[in-house]
Amino acid sequence: MKKQMLHALMLTGTCIALTAPIAAEAGGSDSQKVVRDTGGHVVRNTFNNCVRTKWVEGRDICGAPAPVAVPRQVVQQPRTYAAAPQAPIEQSRAFLIFFDFDKAKLTKDALAIIQSASDASKSARRAIFDITGHADRSGPDAYNLKLSQRRANAVSAELQHMGVPKENIRVDFKGEREPLVPTNDGVKEPQNRRAEIQFHNE
Structure with missing residues (x-):
C-alpha cells in the first residue's frame, strides 16, 4: 500500500x-x-x-479542483488632450508716428512702428487702416495742411510696400487743426508733427 x-x-x-x-x-x-x-x-x-x-469523474468527494486565478486584463484607455486655446484676434489698435520738423520722410523709428502695424493685421479677417496726418503750428495753415497730407501718404505707401492692400487703407489729414499738445500759433511742437494709424479688424 x-x-x-x-x-x-x-x-x-x-x-x-x-x-x-x-x-x-x-x-x-x-x-x-x-x-x-x-x-x-x-x-x-x-x-x-x-x-x-x-479519481473517477462525478465521484469526487473533494469537489472540483480549485480554479486557477486568471489575472484580470486591464485595458488602458488612450489619453485625450484638450486643444490649446487660440489666441484672441486683436480687434483694434492705435499707432503713433512722429516726423522731423518740416519733413514727411519716415525715420527708422517710424518704419519700425509701421512694421508693427502691418504685423498686427496678419491675423485679421480683413484689416482696415485709418491714417491721419498732422502738423504743428509753426507755419501757414495751408502749408501745414499739405504737409500733413504728405505725411499720411508716406505712411500709406509704406504699409502697401509691406503687403497691405491699397483698398484697405483710408487716408485723411488735418494740418494744424487737431494738435496733440495745444500751443499758440507759430510754436514748434515735436509731438504735433505726427501721423496716427488706427487699425480695425472688420
Whole structure:
C-alpha cells in the first residue's frame, strides 16, 4: 500500500510534509481514494487541492479542483488632450508716428512702428487702416495742411510696400487743426508733427 501511495504522489508532482503517518481512504469502494492524515482530515497540496490516489469523474468527494486565478486584463484607455486655446484676434489698435520738423520722410523709428502695424493685421479677417496726418503750428495753415497730407501718404505707401492692400487703407489729414499738445500759433511742437494709424479688424 505504501508503495502505491508514494507512486501516486510522484505522479502528481506534489511534495507534502506530514507529521503523522498518511492513510488512504477505502470507504468500501476503490472508485474514489484520497490521502488523509491521522486525524482523518483530507490532505491538500499548496494549491488547496486534495491529494488523491484514485479519481473517477462525478465521484469526487473533494469537489472540483480549485480554479486557477486568471489575472484580470486591464485595458488602458488612450489619453485625450484638450486643444490649446487660440489666441484672441486683436480687434483694434492705435499707432503713433512722429516726423522731423518740416519733413514727411519716415525715420527708422517710424518704419519700425509701421512694421508693427502691418504685423498686427496678419491675423485679421480683413484689416482696415485709418491714417491721419498732422502738423504743428509753426507755419501757414495751408502749408501745414499739405504737409500733413504728405505725411499720411508716406505712411500709406509704406504699409502697401509691406503687403497691405491699397483698398484697405483710408487716408485723411488735418494740418494744424487737431494738435496733440495745444500751443499758440507759430510754436514748434515735436509731438504735433505726427501721423496716427488706427487699425480695425472688420
